[in-house]
Amino acid sequence: MARLTKQQSKLHQQVMDLVHSDKVLTFEEKEFILQNYQGDGIGGTGAFFTPEGLAWDFTIDSGSTGSCLELCAGIGRLSFCQYHRHKPEHVTCVELNRD
Template sequence: MARITKKESGLHIQVMDLVYSDKQLTQDDKEFIFNNYKGDGIGATGAFFTPEMLAWDFILDAGCSGDCIELCAGIGRLSYYQYLRNKPSHITCVELNPEYVMIGERVLPEAEWICGDALQYSPDRSYRVAYGNPPFGKINTSEAYTGRYKGSEFEYKVIEHASKFSSYGVWIVPQGSAGFQYSGVHCYERRESQKYKKFVDSTGWSFEPGCGIDTSIYRDEWNGTSVVCEVVTVEY
């Protein structure tokens, strides 16, 4: 994890002052929080928040005016833009980290915030769209996960779990998990890794690129990492 600068640390302190204040946050305040919050322990848990314009582009695929849910919501930037652009009838944000939930409730009080494990969440409603930027890779999960996918990639577990309460999903995943290459290459190409094939064989679902968002434009805007990912859509 890259160390933050003195300036970044100062901006992070200003973010937390805003969060803990009694001030009614303006849109500028909320964007300041999204752009300058560095995570609990300043990134110690490996949280990589979605870059601003990638989050804005993402809603082209994830746009919903009905009931929608974000899993592994972080501090809520994806759902914040969902709210600004589409005014959904209901947004649920599920996030395990209590500090993220506390900040999310400040920047997006219009959403229902759930502090808990996304893989254990069982809502009492169905959603038109489920979406998110879940943690990538091999992450230990609770024994409550009982999906058909038995591999170790956390993003696939989240995507499968969402099928229990949604008919459509839109997700940010690492390029190697997408089943195709679109970002940072000359042209779209199916490129199915072994881990992707295992997910497809287990679930019967495949990923498509939606409207086509080249995420490589934003690869240097992630907090503490440089990653090529893809926005994938899935019909459950």
């Protein structure tokens, strides 16, 4: 994979500043994070990020039992979409990689 452009690096830094802030994030800030998080920037971790449109499509038929469990959640895009479409009472994201 290619290296990040200066613009991608700048946006990713803004993402990390939001992630590490103590403030309550707005919906728009959460979407900004999902759209601009770059992971390691070169694909060295083998991480796969679900494209936004696909994540929303997955939630069309998923319904909700009041709980949402996402395995291998990464940054949690699928849970984010599920939450905003079906409003489950409880969301659990499981991710092996703490970073």
